[in-house]
Amino acid sequence: MDETPTMSRFDQAYASNTAPWVIGEPQPAIVELEHTGAISSPVLDIGCGAGEHTILLARLGYDVLGMDFAPRAIEQARANAAARGVDARFEVGDALRLAGTSTYRTVIDSALFHIFDDADRAAYVRSLHGVCRPGGLVYVLALSDAGRGFGPQVGEDTIRSAFGTGWELESLQTTTYRGVVGEAHAEAFGVAAGTMVDEPAFLARVRRL
Numbered sequence: 001m002d003e004t005p006t007m008s009r010f011d012q013a014y015a016s017n018t019a020p021w022v023i024g025e026p027q028p029a030i031v032e033l034e035h036t037g038a039i040s041s042p043v044l045d046i047g048c049g050a051g052e053h054t055i056l057l058a059r060l061g062y063d064v065l066g067m068d069f070a071p072r073a074i075e076q077a078r079a080n081a082a083a084r085g086v087d088a089r090f091e092v093g094d095a096l097r098l099a100g101t102s103t104y105r106t107v108i109d110s111a112l113f114h115i116f117d118d119a120d121r122a123a124y125v126r127s128l129h130g131v132c133r134p135g136g137l138v139y140v141l142a143l144s145d146a147g148r149g150f151g152p153q154v155g156e157d158t159i160r161s162a163f164g165t166g167w168e169l170e171s172l173q174t175t176t177y178r179g180v181v182g183e184a185h186a187e188a189f190g191v192a193a194g195t196m197v198d199e200p201a202f203l204a205r206v207r208r209l
């Protein structure tokens with residue numbers, strides 16, 4: 001596993017409009033999750049990026065906070081919410097240092113878990129434990145190692161072993177994560193830059209004990 005990317009690397013991706021995960025809509029897997037009634041307020045959308053999932057849930061009446069450590073992500077998320085007339089809350093904050101107040105019934109992690117190296121992944125899971133209520137659920141949507149290297153990828157074992165003591169992994173399904181192919185991947189993927197692709201992913205449901 002590569003080292004965890006720095007905040008400035010993410011911030012730069014937003015500043016230059018080159019973030020391959022910014023697709024202008026929520027991930028289909030998260031939309032589907034909401035349709036099944038799997039999400040309860042209060043919700044934390046951690047690593048919220050441009051805010052699509054926070055905006056989706058706020059529009060539907062959930063009590064949701066979108067948090068990201070990249071200030072430009074939060075700027076874009078606020079601008080996106082305002083442009084769509086949605087009153088959504090966003091905050092700059094670090095997923096590795098969440099205030100441990102057992103606040104949330106649901107945490108949505110869309111493409112955050114898979115970016116961490118081993119040490120940061122362990123710190124992240126500890127941090128998550130502190131902000132989830134007992135019985136609360138964390139949904140992890142992560143690019144899978146069955147993919148073509150669209151971004152950082154994880155294997156099933158990485159998810160299983162990350163959520164050990166204090167957690168119960170209730171389900172682990174295969175699904176897809178949608179992204180937009182940048183110049184760097186266009187040739188390898190055999191498509192023009194700007195093409196949307198659905199890459200193999202896992203969706204884990206983990207209960208905080």
Ligand SMILES: C[S@@+](CC[C@H](N)C(=O)[O-])C[C@H]1O[C@@H](n2cnc3c(N)ncnc32)[C@H](O)[C@@H]1O
Pocket residue numbers: 010011021022027046047048049050052067068069070073093094095096109110111112115
């Ligand atoms: C691959 S993007 C996914 C964004 C969004 N969830 C989505 O699916 O479109 C990962 C996001 O996590 C944020 N991030 C990375 N490390 C973080 C940390 N330690 N705390 C909070 N946000 C973080 C990045 O700035 C980036 O916006």
